[in-house]
Amino acid sequence: MSNCPPLPAVEVPCRAATGLVLATEVRAAEDVPPFANSAVDGYAVVAASLAGASADEPVLLPVVGEVAAGASTDRVLRTGEAIRIMTGAPVPAGADAIVMVEDTERLDGGATVLVRRAVSAGDAVRGVGDDVRAGALLYAAGTLVTPAVAGVLASVNASPVTCVPRPRVAVLSTGDELIDDGSPLQPGQIRESNRTMLLGLVADAGCDAVDLGIVRDDEALLEDVLRSAADSCDAIVTSGGVSMGDYDVVKAVLSRIARMRWMQIAIKPAKPFAFGMLATLDGTREVPVFGLPGNPVSSLVSYELLARPALRQMAGHPAVTVDRPTVEAVADAGLPRRADGKTHFMRVFASFAADGRVHVASVGAQGSHQLAATSLANAIAEVPDGYGVAPGGSVRTILLSVG
Numbered sequence: 001m002s003n004c005p006p007l008p009a010v011e012v013p014c015r016a017a018t019g020l021v022l023a024t025e026v027r028a029a030e031d032v033p034p035f036a037n038s039a040v041d042g043y044a045v046v047a048a049s050l051a052g053a054s055a056d057e058p059v060l061l062p063v064v065g066e067v068a069a070g071a072s073t074d075r076v077l078r079t080g081e082a083i084r085i086m087t088g089a090p091v092p093a094g095a096d097a098i099v100m101v102e103d104t105e106r107l108d109g110g111a112t113v114l115v116r117r118a119v120s121a122g123d124a125v126r127g128v129g130d131d132v133r134a135g136a137l138l139y140a141a142g143t144l145v146t147p148a149v150a151g152v153l154a155s156v157n158a159s160p161v162t163c164v165p166r167p168r169v170a171v172l173s174t175g176d177e178l179i180d181d182g183s184p185l186q187p188g189q190i191r192e193s194n195r196t197m198l199l200g201l202v203a204d205a206g207c208d209a210v211d212l213g214i215v216r217d218d219e220a221l222l223e224d225v226l227r228s229a230a231d232s233c234d235a236i237v238t239s240g241g242v243s244m245g246d247y248d249v250v251k252a253v254l255s256r257i258a259r260m261r262w263m264q265i266a267i268k269p270a271k272p273f274a275f276g277m278l279a280t281l282d283g284t285r286e287v288p289v290f291g292l293p294g295n296p297v298s299s300l301v302s303y304e305l306l307a308r309p310a311l312r313q314m315a316g317h318p319a320v321t322v323d324r325p326t327v328e329a330v331a332d333a334g335l336p337r338r339a340d341g342k343t344h345f346m347r348v349f350a351s352f353a354a355d356g357r358v359h360v361a362s363v364g365a366q367g368s369h370q371l372a373a374t375s376l377a378n379a380i381a382e383v384p385d386g387y388g389v390a391p392g393g394s395v396r397t398i399l400l401s402v403g
């Protein structure tokens with residue numbers, strides 16, 4: 001995490017800011033609404049003119065003007081008069097309330113109006129600044145720009161806004177056995193899946209995923225791809241080639257060209273993992289490299305635990321939103337395991353139950369190559385070393401998606 005600080009901020013039009021994190025606080029430069037306006041279609045009045053008005057004793061007022069949204073009127077309203085007004089139109093000077101059209105009857109071709117209800121001063125008037133006050137602190141730095149936040153930014157003319165840009169994250173797969181062109185499988189070949197998955201996961205985390213394809217188990221080729229990725233991207237995610245095999249070229253190349261840390265983590269799946277910093281060609285910058293294991297489920301779990309939080313931090317997320325939410329869930333059918341000195345991250349389906357708690361059940365096959373079962377998981381249960389969780393027992397669970 002300490003190697004993956006937020007990227008330098010940039011100015012972004014508010015319409016392109018959804019999904020980004022604000023790098024600075026935003027104060028409102030303008031009031032919203034900018035002027036007092038009508039909340040309904042109806043008639044602007046002086047509330048006192050309608051004192052005692054009711055269905056039985058309606059009050060007749062002359063209609064002395066009309067104001068539509070986007071227009072305005074210079075006519076100053078006096079007691080005993082009405083001005084026809086539409087939703088969003090400025091409240092005419094002198095008026096202090098709006099009576100809704102449903103409580104009125106238009107007479108004499110619109111020259112007069114019969115009002116069947118009394119109103120109080122302020123009724124159906126949206127006051128200046130009663131959504132946003134000019135000068136108010138709208139958003140702290142670190143706020144995620146949701147579509148609604150972007151709408152508010154637009155409403156106060158806060159465009160462009162200063163945001164952390166989406167990290168550009170290069171994703172590549174390594175392995176001579178991998179194909180992705182749809183051709184018939186030759187002996188020993190498999191279809192590539194991690195890159196397809198990781199491109200989606202990286203995009204889901206709010207990054208720009210850059211597809212660098214499949215790279216053969218060839219050191220020179222891989223070195224070229226990695227070096228140019230460091231030049232054009234903010235982070236690199238590789239899959240495969242980080243364990244103890246003879247053709248684990250990612251390990252061979254990155255050991256030579258980057259400052260790397262090779263790890264065997266006491267977790268299952270996803271034991272082998274590498275993290276390091278790779279310099280750009282001109283040496284002015286270093287780019288983090290996440291070396292994920294090749295087994296698809298291991299790739300996913302190590303991405304979730306070890307890469308995603310760092311990428312989120314680079315995207316500007318504060319500590320509270322860097323990680324997925326976790327809950328203490330109820331393990332419905334139990335989550336048995338054997339003791340092996342590792343924490344097991346079991347893929348589960350989580351749902352809210354009538355008791356108000358999240359309940360989890362295994363999605364089935366838990367092998368690190370069995371992505372199909374894992375693909376049905378919406379959560380990962382963190383099962384500590386030992387013999388697992390008994391039926392009805394409690395287990396800490398990372399929620400991948402909620403709902």
Ligand code: AMP
Nearest residue numbers: 173175192193194195240241293294295
């Ligand atoms: P490796 O980490 O390169 O030793 O690969 C471990 C296992 O994952 C092997 O069975 C590989 O064939 C498989 N594998 C590696 N990369 C991918 C990938 N991109 N898509 C699907 N399977 C992969």
Ligand code: MG
Nearest residue numbers: 174175240241
């Ligand atoms: Mg390999």
